Amino acid sequence: MGLELRFSQRLDWEQPPNRLARALAEKRAAGEPVLDLTESNPTRAGFLYETEAILGALARPGSMIYEPQPAGLRRAREAVSAYYAERGLAVGPDRILLTASTSEAYGYLFKLFADPGAVAAAAKPSYPLLDYLADLDGVRLRYYRLRYDGRWHVDFDSLKQALARGARLVLAVTPNNPTGSYLSPEETARMAALCEAHGAALAVDEVFWDYRLEETPAPEIEAGECPVLVLNGLSKILGLPQMKLAWITALGPGHERILSRLEWISDAYLSVATPVQQALGEWLGLRRRFQAQVKVRLRANLGGLEAAVAGTPCDVLRPEGGWYAVLRLPRIRSEEDWALSFLDDGVLVQPGYFFDFEKEAFAVLSLLTPPETFAEGVARIMARVARQAG
Ligand SMILES: Cc1ncc(COP(=O)(O)O)c(C=O)c1O
Structure with missing residues (x-):
């Protein structure tokens, strides 16, 4: 007989991986490249550290x-x-x-x-x-x-x-x-x-x-x-x-x-x-020098995102500070479906439901993402929105 372990209820977190996590795992296992627009680890985002x-x-x-x-x-x-x-x-x-x-x-x-x-x-x-x-x-x-x-x-x-x-x-x-x-x-x-x-x-x-x-x-x-x-x-x-x-x-x-x-x-x-x-x-x-380069990146990515959504059915819920931007998507499909279709195009975002937005459909993008990856990812997102909502 196997050992019966009785864990505390504090850790009742077991859930099957969601569709997005499964699709991402499959893509990674197949060695397909993914533009990660969720990168929030500053030590992996290409900043200069002293x-x-x-x-x-x-x-x-x-x-x-x-x-x-x-x-x-x-x-x-x-x-x-x-x-x-x-x-x-x-x-x-x-x-x-x-x-x-x-x-x-x-x-x-x-x-x-x-x-x-x-x-x-x-x-x-x-x-x-x-x-x-x-x-x-x-x-x-x-x-x-x-x-x-x-x-x-x-x-x-x-x-x-x-x-x-x-x-x-x-x-x-x-x-x-x-x-x-x-x-x-x-x-x-x-x-x-x-x-x-x-x-x-x-x-x-x-x-x-x-x-x-x-x-x-x-x-x-x-x-x-x-x-x-x-x-x-x-x-x-x-x-x-x-x-x-x-x-x-x-x-x-x-x-x-x-x-x-x-x-x-x-x-x-x-x-x-x-x-x-x-x-x-x-x-x-040392913080001012570190923060200055981060702020340049955050503002450049935010500016690029705002320019990309102008004249589209999307908009940016303008952040006043921090490392993230919230993108509002047309409500013609669920957040998860949007995120899955972006992943089909090789772009990873966080759907709004990860953060419990009251309504659909939102995607959260990390403004810390290296600029080329961010710009290419946003371009693919907007192209997908244009195809789907156009
Ligand atoms: C709101 C918030 N608080 C705190 C942290 C950092 O936590 P820690 O000091 O535990 O690394 C994060 C990191 O993402 C955060 O988003």
Whole structure:
């Protein structure tokens, strides 16, 4: 008799691969080339990294000493504080706790605010990993909607409903993945007031904050009436997801108690490696050069996409920031059928349902894609749309 393993229900994720995944696997197995318009790994997107400086910063003598500190080494937290000072924000190092990733930071916040079975609220459409991260902590997500009328807005009625269902923690991503929309200061203030009224905390993931696509400055997250936990890290700021360093900044009422409890959680893991903490200050000093080349690419790809859709039945739901663009397709077929037909033409996109768009038909394209691949992929997409919808 085989061993009967009884797994936790947190991991009830088994699903047969969808049609798109199957078709992609077949194409790859047959050795057919695919133009990947979903590439979001910055280390594989052809950017120039200052490799010597990045690796050199790890070789500090302090990297050989283990000084376990749950919030992270002070010099690293001071470097994060200096990053905020350059953005014009006064965030002292005592407000900051380091984690190995933003994903880990979400896990800490679920553990801090939600008992198993408790509810947290997240936006739709938004970052699909949030569902899995919530499952891993036994937290149930309820959703509030973002709506588009030329720009994206928080649908406050749905947020109120999620809070009325007991959400202890409200998650927001600004600029959001994949819509590229920043929360406006009015939206943040209103969300904070609603959270305060329901005894909830607000977590704001601003990993894409530095990648503003418009000329006007990006709206900053301010301390609100409720506790506000701001998440950020090196995956996007420096395009270094492999270095595993992120942080939580605690703003607003209760921040001292929040940080001391976050330290209890962090003390159980102590997951941030010392060399990356030692290197952080020097690394953050390199960010402008890295970000400048990324922004050139994001803007060029977005400009090319907008030019390609002009005069077609498609349009681009204009992102204000971040690494993605949402393409609205004619509703003559499903998102999956569109994505499959693009794949027939050798182009991979993410259908909107991966992100839970309210309606059909959308495709999400990564603006990080190398420009030639992006331009050729978009040309094939538009040719297919013209054939199908013409
Ligand atoms: C909204 C959002 N948050 C965070 C991250 C990065 O997470 P991590 O810091 O865990 O690498 C991503 C990466 O795609 C993201 O899209």
